[in-house]
Amino acid sequence: MSEILDQAVTQLNQRMAGRSFEGTAMFVLTGEGSIFVDQGEARKGEGPADVTLTATPDTFRDILTGTLNPTSAFMSGKLAVDGDMGAAMRLASVLG
Numbered sequence: 001m002s003e004i005l006d007q008a009v010t011q012l013n014q015r016m017a018g019r020s021f022e023g024t025a026m027f028v029l030t031g032e033g034s035i036f037v038d039q040g041e042a043r044k045g046e047g048p049a050d051v052t053l054t055a056t057p058d059t060f061r062d063i064l065t066g067t068l069n070p071t072s073a074f075m076s077g078k079l080a081v082d083g084d085m086g087a088a089m090r091l092a093s094v095l096g
Contacts, residue, residue, distance in 0.1 A: 005032050005035065008061070009042050012035060013041065019040070024051075025049050025087060026053070029056070037091070050084045051082070051085070064095070
């Protein structure tokens with residue numbers, strides 16, 4: 001698997017540490033693969049998700065490092081959201 005995907009999983013788990021996210025989510029990093037979040041833990045892979053978020057690896061990195069707000073990324077078209085918008089907003093608050 002991709003080193004970019006490995007780093008993204010590590011960063012995502014660090015950001016979510018100690019916070020709960022009820023539901024499932026999948027992040028699709030274009031050209032790299034997918035990250036699945038279930039029971040508050042991220043791992044490489046796919047699964048049935050309440051919400052799917054798609055972005056470039058650079059956009060995803062910027063969201064995880066806090067240099068790009070997830071809502072701003074969505075509004076500017078850098079982040080696509082498919083599925084439950086409520087789940088997307090709960091996930092954004094966990095990552096924020």
